[in-house]
Amino acid sequence: MAEILVLVEQVDGEIKKVTLELLTLARSLGEPSAVWAGPGYTDVAKARLSEYGAEKIYVADSADIADHLVAPKAELLASLVGSRSPAAVLIASTTEGKEVAGRLAIKTDSGVITDAVGVAEGFVAEQPVFGGGVVVHSKVAKGTPIIALRPNSTQPVATAGAGTEEKVDVALSDAARGARVVERVKEKTSSRPELTEAAIVVSGGRGVGADFSIIEQLADSLGAAVGASRAVTDSGWYPHEFQVGQTGKTVAPQLYIAAGISGAIQHRAGMQTAKTIVVINKDGQAPIWEIADFGVVGDLHKVLPQLIDEITKRK
Amino acid sequence: MNIVVCVKQVPDTATERKLRSDDNTIDRSANGVINELCEYAVEDALKLKEAYGGEVTVLTMGPDQATDAIRKALAMGADKAVHLSDEALHGSDALSTSYALSQALKKIGFDVVILGSESTDARTGMLAAMLAERLGVPQLTLASKIEVAGSAISIHRQTDYGYDKVEATLPAVVSVVEKPDPFKPRYPSFKGIMAAKKKPIEKIGIADAEIDPAQIGLAAAWSVVADFTPAPPRGKGVVVNDEGDGGTKAAEFLVSKKFI
Numbered sequence: 001m002a003e004i005l006v007l008v009e010q011v012d013g014e015i016k017k018v019t020l021e022l023l024t025l026a027r028s029l030g031e032p033s034a035v036w037a038g039p040g041y042t043d044v045a046k047a048r049l050s051e052y053g054a055e056k057i058y059v060a061d062s063a064d065i066a067d068h069l070v071a072p073k074a075e076l077l078a079s080l081v082g083s084r085s086p087a088a089v090l091i092a093s094t095t096e097g098k099e100v101a102g103r104l105a106i107k108t109d110s111g112v113i114t115d116a117v118g119v120a121e122g123f124v125a126e127q128p129v130f131g132g133g134v135v136v137h138s139k140v141a142k143g144t145p146i147i148a149l150r151p152n153s154t155q156p157v158a159t160a161g162a163g164t165e166e167k168v169d170v171a172l173s174d175a176a177r178g179a180r181v182v183e184r185v186k187e188k189t190s191s192r193p194e195l196t197e198a199a200i201v202v203s204g205g206r207g208v209g210a211d212f213s214i215i216e217q218l219a220d221s222l223g224a225a226v227g228a229s230r231a232v233t234d235s236g237w238y239p240h241e242f243q244v245g246q247t248g249k250t251v252a253p254q255l256y257i258a259a260g261i262s263g264a265i266q267h268r269a270g271m272q273t274a275k276t277i278v279v280i281n282k283d284g285q286a287p288i289w290e291i292a293d294f295g296v297v298g299d300l301h302k303v304l305p306q307l308i309d310e311i312t313k314r315k
Numbered sequence: 316m317n318i319v320v321c322v323k324q325v326p327d328t329a330t331e332r333k334l335r336s337d338d339n340t341i342d343r344s345a346n347g348v349i350n351e352l353c354e355y356a357v358e359d360a361l362k363l364k365e366a367y368g369g370e371v372t373v374l375t376m377g378p379d380q381a382t383d384a385i386r387k388a389l390a391m392g393a394d395k396a397v398h399l400s401d402e403a404l405h406g407s408d409a410l411s412t413s414y415a416l417s418q419a420l421k422k423i424g425f426d427v428v429i430l431g432s433e434s435t436d437a438r439t440g441m442l443a444a445m446l447a448e449r450l451g452v453p454q455l456t457l458a459s460k461i462e463v464a465g466s467a468i469s470i471h472r473q474t475d476y477g478y479d480k481v482e483a484t485l486p487a488v489v490s491v492v493e494k495p496d497p498f499k500p501r502y503p504s505f506k507g508i509m510a511a512k513k514k515p516i517e518k519i520g521i522a523d524a525e526i527d528p529a530q531i532g533l534a535a536a537w538s539v540v541a542d543f544t545p546a547p548p549r550g551k552g553v554v555v556n557d558e559g560d561g562g563t564k565a566a567e568f569l570v571s572k573k574f575i
């Protein structure tokens with residue numbers, strides 16, 4: 001069966017869920033080979049990748065790779081594309097994943113598709129465009145298909161793979177060492193899942209007000225990530241990296257709860273492919289209702305505390 | 316400092332955006348506006364000029380209507396513009412676009428190229444990285460803060476956990492993210508709008524930038540849209556009025572969907 005390269009997304013050696021989704025999808029298309037880029041590779045990582053079907057694991061764990069921005073990962077993948085001729089390369093459609101995909105496409109003279117939510121036989125990718133209003137099927141016409149898939153596109157399913165390790169040494173070019181990462185500043189103090197990866201997102205809008213603790217409490221009761229509308233990030237009530245929408249993050253969780261958000265088209269552009277949408281808004285005419293699966297017309301400051309109580313009770 | 320800022324005209328997101336049924340490309344006949352993140356790029360370019368001196372050149376690739384985006388950038392304070400426009404560019408994908416722009420950038424020359432981190436139409440978020448790859452210069456992308464000291468440049472790269480501090484030596488390609496006040500793009504003043512009318516816009520075609528016609532346009536595309544359909548409408552949802560039990564009702568819904 002054809003080999004499919006899957007670039008592992010990991011932070012400090014911890015594998016992100018999207019990688020398991022990519023491995024699951026890769027199994028339906030061929031034989032997945034995980035590509036580990038950067039330090040932090042351990043037996044735990046090996047076990048996890050094998051559990052989800054990696055037949056091979058290419059390990060390039062020099063510190064150099066993580067110490068320089070994006071380019072080294074593209075170089076590593078390009079060298080593997082050159083030497084192994086895989087049928088396709090799957091990458092997470094995160095901000096960094098897409099950048100890797102773009103550079104890899106140039107290096108390998110291959111077509112690239114971003115923000116895919118599915119890949120069918122013949123590497124036909126499905127992409128929602130224009131904020132989810134239109135569904136496009138596209139195909140790579142030249143080279144090795146490079147497809148970036150959005151987190152939460154598939155459910156990860158464990159099926160053991162051989163997980164045969166192979167060390168890869170890449171001699172990075174000078175060009176790949178151009179941008180040096182000198183410090184990683186971790187501002188996130190919570191243990192909440194990451195916004196773009198989370199299965200559940202609880203978002204608050206202007207209706208919440210400056211105190212976002214009610215949104216954080218609901219998120220924590222559900223093990224969810226916190227999101228915000230631009231009205232909120234603009235006011236400085238919550239940091240910009242939590243903004244959902246056209247000029248913020250795109251999320252496609254199983255459940256999206258929008259509290260005090262009117263549902264402007266620019267906000268919807270970032271969340272309307274969520275599987276289930278729950279709305280709490282005191283205005284029954286707000287545009288967000290057009291995409292609600294369930295909702296309560298009411299004051300969120302009354303509804304949410306009760307909802308949190310109910311969730312805590314039922315756990 | 317020679318600063319080039321790439322701007323793009325995009326279909327207004329407040330209108331209904333469409334793909335063309337004849338060749339599956341984005342319909343650009345509708346109302347065009349400057350891509351919002353490009354305004355942040357212009358703002359950051361002007362701030363760099365104000366702090367370190369130099370000149371800001373606007374570069375855009377797109378059909379004739381794209382002059383609106385250029386005028387906006389000039390009205391904000393950019394000095395001059397280069398408009399790469401050629402029938403042959405129609406239908407170019409990310410690979411072609413990055414190639415064409417990189418050729419134009421080589422012709423213009425630059426110390427720093429600034430872009431918005433993504434456009435609202437295609438949203439691939441790849442262009443800055445691809446330009447860096449093509450030009451062989453450092454990639455400093457998703458910047459929420461830019462600092463220059465001599466030939467050294469450093470940025471704060473927005474990440475899910477906070478930010479990365481990234482350093483490089485000029486020349487470099489920078490992309491920027493949206494920021495809250497006081498870092499929002501300035502509004503063009505009346506004086507700026509009037510002055511923009513006199514600023515030079517150099518129109519160039521593919522031959523001027525030594526762009527190989529075999530590498531651009533729909534025919535050269537590395538990826539193709541096979542078909543497209545409107546997304547299926549969402550089913551009608553259940554709406555309840557809060558009569559003191561709204562939270563309980565919401566919890567019951569979440570239980571029924573197995574989220575709790």
Ligand SMILES: Cc1cc2nc3c(=O)[nH]c(=O)nc-3n(C[C@H](O)[C@H](O)[C@H](O)COP(=O)(O)OP(=O)(O)OC[C@H]3O[C@@H](n4cnc5c(N)ncnc54)[C@H](O)[C@@H]3O)c2cc1C
Binds near residue numbers: 204229231283299
């Ligand atoms: C180019 C461009 C890009 C943009 N990008 C984004 C983006 O990425 N993300 C984004 O979110 N926006 C974006 N916007 C802004 C967008 O147009 C809206 O202005 C914004 O989403 C509004 O945020 P909101 O829904 O929180 O606020 P509002 O529109 O003010 O809505 C607040 C809602 O809260 C409800 N409410 C108030 N009090 C309560 C209460 N006590 N209980 C229950 N409900 C209550 C109100 O009924 C109302 O529906 C963009 C705009 C432009 C022009």
